[in-house]
Amino acid sequence: MPSPTVTTVAPQVLREWMDQHEDLVVIDVRSAAEFESLHIRGSYNVPLPLLTEHAADLASRLGERVVLVCQSGVRAEQARQKLATAGVDTAAVLDGGAPGFASAGGDVVRGRSTWGMERQVRMAAGSLVLAGLAGGRFVSPKLRTVAGAIGAGLAFSAASNTCAMARALGVLPWNRSADEPTAATAINRIPRSAA
Structure with a gap:
């Protein structure tokens, strides 16, 4: 064997x-x-x-x-x-x-x-969820969809083992060498x- x-x-x-x-x-x-x-x-x-x-x-x-x-x-x-x-x-x-x-x-x-890419993704995702929830409470309930979209994106990221947010963050100046x-x-x- x-x-x-x-x-x-x-x-x-x-x-x-x-x-x-x-x-x-x-x-x-x-x-x-x-x-x-x-x-x-x-x-x-x-x-x-x-x-x-x-x-x-x-x-x-x-x-x-x-x-x-x-x-x-x-x-x-x-x-x-x-x-x-x-x-x-x-x-x-x-x-x-x-x-x-x-x-x-x-x-x-x-x-x-x-910062490592995973930490940057967590910060960006968390900030967008908080902004969506706060905007939904104080500006327009429609802004809560931002939190839902980020949640859906994170679920898809886990299921597919890919990360679109990491790719997007990867092009920012501090992530380029x-x-x-x-x-x-x-x-x-x-x-x-x-x-």
Whole structure:
């Protein structure tokens, strides 16, 4: 009977792998701004939209040992599934993401601080719901539909494992980096696997 495919890896296990395996590739699928604020030393930044669009190109460079990182695991799991369809079925997702790795004493690089995308989404959604409810109470009852629309959007986001609000927030100036990677620069930084 074949052994089950490992899809997650604990921060401590990743620390051990980094010491033991020269062929290990750690790919951070967060935005460039999130990557700049905190990332695992030696990891490569390939934001999820780039990875999704160029999964086959990336897969051609990767070997057997690949760990995908994001803030909490959601985007990294999406990347793992996309790479699996491109032929890389051995990739694993880091439990707890980059912050979990840092909390476990992993070697990280800290840069300019910015709120994580998930925190920004919670702030925007919460603010819009409050504005809709307050506007519905004091301006027009029709403004309560804003709260309903945000609630529906959050439910759809959870069901589809996507987030339109995160995409919209991702284009704001504080979420953009001077070094926003392109497909060529992000993928070409990753060394080709010898296998």
